[in-house]
Amino acid sequence: MSDTDITSTEMDGMGPKGTKLGLARVLGPAHIWGLGVGIVLVGEYMGWNFAVGKGGAYAALLACWFAGILYSCVAMIDSEVTSTVAAAGGQYTQAKHIVGPLMAFNVGLYLVFAYTMLAAANAITFGFLIDTVAGMTGHDGLDQRPFIILAIMFLAWLNYRGVLATLTFSLVITAFAFCAIIALFLTTAVFMADSPLRHAELMTDLPYGWLGVIAAMHFGLWFYLGIEGTCQAAEEVRSPARSLPFGTLAGIMTLLIAASLTWYVCVGLMPWEYLGQSGVPLFDAARLSGSTTLMVLLGVGTMFATLASANGCINDASRAWFAMGRDHYLPDWFGAVHPKFRTPYRSIIFLVPIALVFALGAPLDQVITFSILSGLLGYTFMPLNVILFRRKWPLDSIKRGYEHPFHPIPAIILLCLCGVTFFAVFLGYGSQLVAMLSFYIIVSLWFHFWRYRFVRRGAQFTMPWPRPRGY
Amino acid sequence: MDMWNIVEYAAWGLSIVFGLYIVINWTKTDRTYSEEELMSSREGALEAMTEEHKL
Numbered sequence: 001m002s003d004t005d006i007t008s009t010e011m012d013g014m015g016p017k018g019t020k021l022g023l024a025r026v027l028g029p030a031h032i033w034g035l036g037v038g039i040v041l042v043g044e045y046m047g048w049n050f051a052v053g054k055g056g057a058y059a060a061l062l063a064c065w066f067a068g069i070l071y072s073c074v075a076m077i078d079s080e081v082t083s084t085v086a087a088a089g090g091q092y093t094q095a096k097h098i099v100g101p102l103m104a105f106n107v108g109l110y111l112v113f114a115y116t117m118l119a120a121a122n123a124i125t126f127g128f129l130i131d132t133v134a135g136m137t138g139h140d141g142l143d144q145r146p147f148i149i150l151a152i153m154f155l156a157w158l159n160y161r162g163v164l165a166t167l168t169f170s171l172v173i174t175a176f177a178f179c180a181i182i183a184l185f186l187t188t189a190v191f192m193a194d195s196p197l198r199h200a201e202l203m204t205d206l207p208y209g210w211l212g213v214i215a216a217m218h219f220g221l222w223f224y225l226g227i228e229g230t231c232q233a234a235e236e237v238r239s240p241a242r243s244l245p246f247g248t249l250a251g252i253m254t255l256l257i258a259a260s261l262t263w264y265v266c267v268g269l270m271p272w273e274y275l276g277q278s279g280v281p282l283f284d285a286a287r288l289s290g291s292t293t294l295m296v297l298l299g300v301g302t303m304f305a306t307l308a309s310a311n312g313c314i315n316d317a318s319r320a321w322f323a324m325g326r327d328h329y330l331p332d333w334f335g336a337v338h339p340k341f342r343t344p345y346r347s348i349i350f351l352v353p354i355a356l357v358f359a360l361g362a363p364l365d366q367v368i369t370f371s372i373l374s375g376l377l378g379y380t381f382m383p384l385n386v387i388l389f390r391r392k393w394p395l396d397s398i399k400r401g402y403e404h405p406f407h408p409i410p411a412i413i414l415l416c417l418c419g420v421t422f423f424a425v426f427l428g429y430g431s432q433l434v435a436m437l438s439f440y441i442i443v444s445l446w447f448h449f450w451r452y453r454f455v456r457r458g459a460q461f462t463m464p465w466p467r468p469r470g471y
Numbered sequence: 472m473d474m475w476n477i478v479e480y481a482a483w484g485l486s487i488v489f490g491l492y493i494v495i496n497w498t499k500t501d502r503t504y505s506e507e508e509l510m511s512s513r514e515g516a517l518e519a520m521t522e523e524h525k526l
Binding site (some may be wrong): 020021022023087088089093134137139142143146147149150153154156157160235323326327332333335336337338339340345346349352462 | 473474475479480482483485486489490492493494496497500504506508509510511512513514
């Protein structure tokens with residue numbers, strides 16, 4: 001049991017009676033939608049199109065569908081478990097309560113690395129976009145570093161000052177970026193009298209056969225990578241049981257629409273050989289449409305999507321780090337909450353220099369690959385997590401905000417698709433995969449043989465659940 | 472010096488301002504409040520008060 005009486009009526013502070021300080025519970029379902037979609041939407045603006053390069057336009061569509069199934073399973077499973085384990089740390093906290101400490105430590109690190117690397121990658125992209133704009137105005141040789149640093153420092157400052165402003169900012173710019181994609185589709189496919197879309201001329205068979213489809217899965221993830229980040233806000237929503245499932249499931253539906261429209265417009269405007277190498281495919285599509293308004297709209301949308309993603313990543317990485325500190329999995333110094341802003345301020349500060357080092361010193365593709373691989377390891381844990389959750393606490397034992405249908409079929413599908421994606425990643429980035437697995441094995445040994453002695457074993461299990469079935 | 476050079480300097484300047492704000496506020500907060508108070512957050516507090524987890 002915890003050594004703090006969380007039901008005390010004497011410590012009447014800002015948190016629910018037992019705690020003096022807690023994260024601010026101020027978010028609603030729209031913020032959850034903005035957080036989840038905001039992290040991901042940059043993948044529609046850039047990155048997904050490398051799937052086209054791997055296997056052609058139809059391979060990218062198949063990858064889009066399979067990855068869509070994978071992430072729908074992720075969203076459903078996460079919605080059920082997180083509506084019950086409504087605490088900062090998301091999947092880390094789920095793993096701690098359901099699987100065990102070593103799994104939790106690993107999942108916590110997957111989350112922190114996935115989001116910190118993604119924040120760094122977004123900052124690099126932001127610098128590149130500013131450089132592109134400068135180039136279009138005739139200025140060569142722009143120093144990208146101040147813009148990369150500014151993106152991280154501004155968003156860290158915003159996160160430091162409070163979660164409501166942070167995620168309202170994400171919500172607004174994400175909604176703009178999503179509407180820009182809708183506008184591009186409607187204009188090119190519906191409203192233009194002479195539509196520039198040329199699907200009949202540009203579509204080809206699978207240039208590399210079915211192996212190309214499997215290889216495309218690696219980049220198919222980009223359409224949805226990060227939607228599981230909604231769970232990190234679990235301790236800051238007013239009604240976790242309602243907001244988390246609603247925001248997460250609305251988010252995956254939004255992304256399925258955005259991914260389909262993005263694919264449809266882009267493959268109708270560019271040959272697959274070009275699209276597969278484009279740096280900013282949606283912006284290129286807008287330029288090819290011949291409309292200056294669309295070009296500006298998608299240019300701003302690209303910039304906003306990048307910032308929204310970095311913003312959500314800083315938010316999520318700091319919550320995972322904070323939760324691990326609070327449980328003594330890491331030094332408990334990180335478990336502090338700002339008394340005025342009610343944010344995990346030390347965790348936010350600690351992760352800033354790490355993001356800066358990777359943003360300024362590491363190549364973009366390596367940073368992103370590390371992020372994707374960490375995320376993929378996290379998805380592989382989820383089927384195991386939900387199967388154990390249902391077995392230990394069946395539906396008739398505790399109240400859930402959402403019950404995902406057809407269990408265990410989504411868990412089995414998710415596990416199979418993760419296996420296919422690991423193979424796809426191995427085809428292109430085998431050495432990085434082995435290096436990353438080695439890293440996690442080493443830190444697991446460190447945790448098992450050294451760090452776990454500092455964890456207060458009873459205090460980490462806080463949910464007022466009944467004893468698990470069979471124990 | 473064209474506009475983009477000025478924008479570069481402005482970006483450096485703003486980065487320093489945001490960084491300084493965070494560091495100054497951080498040190499001020501740590502000096503003003505006790506460690507016990509800053510780390511009094513507990514996971515699951517809301518659930519203990521409001522969710523009975525019974526059907």
